[in-house]
Amino acid sequence: MKISLNWLKEYIDLGEEIGVISETLTNTGLEVEGLEEVEEIKGSLAGMVIGEVKTCAKHPDADKLSLTTVDIGQDELSPIVCGAPNVAAGQKVVVATVGAMLYPSEGDPFKIKKAKIRGEVSLGMICAEDELGLGSSHDGIMVLDTDLPNGTPAAELFKPTTDTVIEIGLTPNRADAASHYGVARDLKAAFERPTKFPDLSSFKVDSQSKPITVEVENAEACPRYSGLTIANVTVADSPKWLKARLNSIGLTPVNNIVDVTNYVLHSLGQPLHAFDLSEIEGNKVIVKTVKEGTPFVALDEKERKLSAKDLMICNASEEMCIAGVFGGVKSGVKSTTTDIFLESAYFSSDYVRNTATRHSLKTDASFRYERGTDPRITVDALKWAAILIKEVAGGEVNSDIIDIYPETVQDFTIQMSYRNINRLIGVELPKERIKSILEHLDIEVSHESDTGFQVDVPPYRFDVTREADVIEEILRIYGYNNIELGDYSTAGYLANFPTPDREKIQEKTGLYLSALGMNEIMSNSLTNPEYLAKAGYWEADENVEVLNKLSEELGIMRRTLIFSGLEALKHNINRKQPNLKFYEFGRVYQKQADQYKEEQQLGLFLTGDQSEESWNVDKKTSDFHELSSIVHKLLDKFSVADFQSVPTQSQGFEYGLDIILNNVVLVSFGKLKAKLTKIIGVNQSVFYAEFNWSKMLKKYGKTTLYKAVSKFPEVRRDLSLVIDKKTEFSEIMEIAQTIGRKLIKRINVFSVYEGENIGEDKKSYALSFILQDENKTLNDKVIDKTMNALIDSFEKNLNAIIRK
Incomplete structure (x- = not known):
């Protein structure tokens, strides 16, 4: 599980070094397996400065090039040859200085060097937004609207953020920590400081113009179901801050509506699902099981035969979503969606686990539902998502919150004995310390006496149902390392790992x-x-x-x-x-x-x-x-x-x-x-x-080569290259591995030709490229993009001629 440090700080104040935070998380049972520095913009614009174009004239030997002089805050103006059609004197621009590394949105990174272009010296590069990794536009250079002095680092203008991503090896029993707020709760207990829940005070119902009816036919599988409608939203790309949050933990932004649901999921641990309101026939949502063998097409566009034990979210006439697992291709949010119904539910972990296993579907939502979510947070998550959606997509809340919760899920009530606490931990802890730890873990202490007390454990802690479980909670926050080994304490190991013979x-x-x-x-x-x-x-x-x-x-x-x-x-x-x-x-x-x-x-x-x-x-x-x-x-x-x-x-x-x-x-x-x-x-x-x-x-024996066989097909594409005889196959491999590392699985030379037809110092390679995406079926657009990038790189770096 990946946790963003910047994101985590939204829910708890953290001034400690990342090493202290990592050690604290590990000591409390959330083992930190790795740390990764993540840059919002690759390279964080190092070596990029703000400059001003002082002069601009046509290159004498190239119609599409311009000779410019640029003030980058140095004693002398920098001559730069520029190929952008929109470059002009007087513009404020971003300049990559000599020695800077550029990480473009597409293609390989490259270093800016002192160059001669068509006989003219060029000391730097005036950049377009895609060359800086700031966007995808390559229509021309970026023209800035800023009063910052020439020579100012571009990072001061664009303020690229950096983040530390914490990789946590989450154990199956700790579903309560499968979110940023959940991790913050453990730090709250360890550091004894409060957490900050999102502010819901701005939530309001704007009108009752789009009410919807909800019926829960299977209350065992769905003990609580909450929802509301939001009208007049505009589906579009998410703002920069939201994309940055999702990108930091490896999620790909989809659109502002879906991104908000994912943001709330990874913030609070509560899965949400947004339906296109126009696809809910009869303005009715029904939570029920359906007939054995009912066909259903999910978001991955595959048809599945449902089981009579699969819980489904349906409208008046058809199924819309596999509850807690996967949405349907028809009812999901599309670019044309204007009104949505937002679902926030508490589903039975048994039902979701069986359904997810039955259909081989594992999603972020099913991961949490299978282990158990918090039945008391559905409405709060719904309100916060509505606030965020109105912020990033506009719209109004056009219904009251629907909350079907016929039987309240109760706390786990457990009787505790000081004698058992001290016996299992091995030392006698102060009673006030025990009480403080439990209260910081949101475990309510009551009915205190000289010999013990009673605790009420919130239902999101599915793993704390016995006295021994509560004692384990006390010990992990108190610290295993704080328990000294006695004179007769011993330590052993489970197995020996002999040196290979x-x-x-x-x-x-x-x-x-x-x-x-x-x-x-x-x-x-x-x-x-x-x-x-x-x-x-x-x-x-x-x-x-x-x-x-x-x-x-x-x-x-x-x-x-x-x-x-x-x-x-x-x-x-x-x-x-x-x-x-x-x-x-x-x-x-x-x-x-x-x-x-x-x-x-x-x-x-x-x-x-x-x-x-x-x-x-x-x-x-x-x-x-x-x-x-x-x-x-x-x-x-x-x-x-x-x-x-x-x-x-x-x-x-x-x-x-x-x-x-x-x-x-x-x-x-x-x-x-x-x-x-x-x-x-x-x-x-x-x-x-x-x-x-x-x-x-x-x-020998250091690694294993086993890898699950992908269920998605391979695709073959062939290229015929004419290259210099001195060019080695390893150079072709290096380029292919750099450009298509994730998709190109194998490269094979199936024909080599040398002869007068192609030149004395040339040779021709016929190559086959085997491409495969292990997560989805490749489409022609992705394949063509990869092959075109290969062709461009072969032509640029190997002076290759592509034979048609």
Whole structure:
């Protein structure tokens, strides 16, 4: 659950540092799992200043460019080349100075550099609102109406806010804290200061012109139902402050009506739903269950067959909403809506939980209803939402508040004993301290005596129904850390987490490689120093020499697995076995000054044909791509992700790649230079991979690759690019991951062409992009937007030509 610190401060005064607040929340049972700084405007306009255009003239070599000089509060005017059609002398503008980072509303961030544009020096950039992240308009530069001096930071004019978002690991029993006000209640008890409930004094009923009738047929499933109508609203975008509040906790603003309901939900924990009043046939709302198998189309535009146990909100002729779970596609607020009916209800947690599970629907509303909401807050939430809607969307309240509440939900009355309190906590707390804690938790204390008292727990605390539960409330606010361990107190643990068994991991890896068609070899750790000397890549003074040599040919400890592996290849090739796939786990040794270094490596060797000659399989020689496939499969087995692939720096390869993780080379692989293979006498191409096995073992079991399979379909789009031969595929991947990180799942090269038709220094890649949104079905608009952004970036950064 995400809680905005700025939002939280609306309900309780907090002057403490965020570290103190986080520790306090954790100590009271609301464990803080993370903190995130959130900027209303990315970058908070750092490096942006207010400037004044002093001169503006046409660029001599470009019709669409202008040469300007801008006063940004420095001793000299700044020359800036501007492409906006509306730039003119005398304007107050926002200038991104040299060195500033721009975070546009769409596209990649970029840094402002000193530039020459068509031969003219440009020291900065006059910005449009989308380039600053202030909006979506790119029709021209922003022209300001301000008297602030030139050179004033733009942040002083736009006042971008920053916020701290607190990630709380909410336990299932604490539904009362599933809102900003709910969290404030715990801080109220911990800090012993009052909370501030929203001011409802301005609420009033403007008229009775649009009354509506409500009938609750199933009072067990809906113990309380409240509502009112608001007429003459204007559905539009929400104001800046409301969008900022929702954005801070990861919610996407929809429109001012829906946004208010979400704002109240996350403020007070009370779900609301707004209906289009014109869709309520017969001006009647009926809360009831319907026939088994009744079809219903919800907001996600999917038809579902209802159960006879699903509670529904209906009008006189049809179903409008799955109560407490999901609205209907027809009755929801639309851009044309002018009158609304606002619902604030208390639904049975059992009914909502069963319905949400039955239809696999989980929403912010169902999350709270399933765990239990406050039956006493429905009307207050309704009044506050009405006040906010009138503020952001206009309109008038055109009905009395309807409140069907036939049987009041009572407090939990519990008898408390001081003896039990002291026994379970382990220390004797002052009676006044106990009473103070309970009162700050809104638990009323009465019928006090020398031995105990009675408490009345408000019904929103569904988890506090027994004496032990109340004692737990006292203890969590008093502080577990304040209870000293006695002389005979002990602490234990539930389970041991052993270090992974290196031998078992090696055995599993060997079995996996064998399943891929490879054979294990085991070779001597002693090798011939002449191999290294002839190669010329290894320093002789770093060799680990054997003092009591059996022979000069076995005079040093091996520095690499390459030569022992090549010896095995030669032995088999000389016996008419040219198609070989070997792997070896082995140690390598090196002398560094007066110390000796020993590492374990895994080597993979491929040579000859990929498979034995057969009538139904085309002959194909082992190559770099076959080795790369094995390497990446092994990395997947070890859950190695987020690594970099760069051209290898190892001198023994004719070409290849290094896999780098956390600035450490995890594996190097590629085609060995013929110079190395001929030292041993192997006269066919050899492809080799060298894993730092010690580093691989540290990655084993660190992460899990399990991820639920998305129920939404994948979409494929193809592109054909003509690029420079020196351009690497990793550059294409980097651009695609930056632009389409959330949507692009896989990229594949299915054709490569080089020839005279496209130029001597060019190559053509045919690429397939697999796109998928894990939360909804992609539409053509989103797909086209992503692909167009890719095309623009490929053209801009790689000088690519898109083949039609």
